[in-house]
Amino acid sequence: MMIGQLAASTGLSVRTLRFYADAGVLPAQGRSPAGYRLYGPDAVARARLVRTLRELGVGLDDIRRVLGAEASLQDIAARHAQALDAQIRLLRLQRAVLRAFVGSTDPEELERMTDLTTLTAEQRRRIVDDYLDAVFGDDPDTVADRLSMGAPDLPDDPTPEQIAAWVEVAELLRDPDFIATSRRMAQRARAEGPQPDVAQFEVGKAVGTLAGPAARAGADPASAQARAIVERLEALGPTPAEDRNRVADRIEAFTDRRIGRYWTLVGIVNGWEPSQAPDDIIDVWEWYARALRAHA
CATH class of the missing domain: 1.10.1660.10 (Multidrug-efflux Transporter Regulator; Chain: A; Domain 2)
Structure with missing residues (x-):
């Protein structure tokens, strides 16, 4: 023809x-x-x-x-489909970055968001691993294992909120001051021996139950009400009253709002169900530490 x-x-x-x-x-x-x-x-x-x-x-x-x-046509189709999948993931990331940037007027912020979100999954994981190596070194540690298992994992089709959270958590993990604070906490945890026993975990839960309402109500840590709460908590665990300053020291050493912020961000990136805000938890523990010192 x-x-x-x-x-x-x-x-x-x-x-x-x-x-x-x-x-x-x-x-x-x-x-x-x-x-x-x-x-x-x-x-x-x-x-x-x-x-x-x-x-x-x-x-x-x-x-x-x-x-x-x-x-074969099948091989070409499969390979091309994989290439399209990669392009689609990139387009979704780009769309989420642009939506997350809406409302901002800082071009450097857009550049920073683009740089951190167009990394490969392996490169994003490297940021977490570098942080863990800097904090814990080569020594095995249950906290390091928990951080590794709960590492932020940006989905293929992220929301603008997840993009913003990932950018913040990536910058936090590369912040020298945050790394140094985390390292001090890890070193102190190692120096003070094994993980707390079951009784101490029960005390930890009770702090939220007993001290939480008082802290949120603005009760004075030096008040008789605070003393009664301290004594009730001591009755649940192995800590004698003369060690109240030592317990307060430990609470203050392991209470850092940036750690709480990290887990909030990870929860957003990973799409976890929201739980009690870390800042609320830290507020309660800080109030309890002040009450311990007031009645030492």
Whole structure:
């Protein structure tokens, strides 16, 4: 058939068919005495396949390989689908970054957000691992294990809130002062021996139950009410009254609002169900520490 007949059978323009012929994916079987291209009966199906693959974004080189039996259509389709998946993930990230930036007028913030969110999953994980290495070194540590298992993991289709949270947590993990504070806490935890026993965990829960309402109500840590709470908590655990300053020292050493902020951010990035705000918990423990010192 002539190229015009092929165009009528496939719905493709003569110009497109000539382009495909010149590219080697739709070669003519011969030429007429007048020099016009001639195509065989299989050209219709071949042209339609080329058109479909091009509409799906498959390149001419891959199409030539498929038509030349150098690669299977299934393999090319699978590889191209993977490439599209990667592009879709990137487009979703870019969309979320732009939505998260709406309302800001700082171009440096947009640059920072773009740099931190277009990292690969492995590069994002490296930020967490570098922080853990800087804080805990090569020594095994249950806290390090918990941080590693609960590391922020940005989803493929993040919300603007998750993008903003990831940027903040990444900057926090690379903040030298935050790293130094975390290292001091880790070193003190190692120096003070094994993890607390079950009784101390029960005391920890009771602090929220007993001291929480008083702290939120603005009770004076030096008041008789605070003393009664301290004594009730001591009755639950192994800490004698003469060690109240030591207990307060430990609470203050391990109470850092940036640590609480870190877990809030991780929860947002990972899509965890929201729980009690870390700042509320820290407020209660700080109030309890002041009450311990007031009645030492």
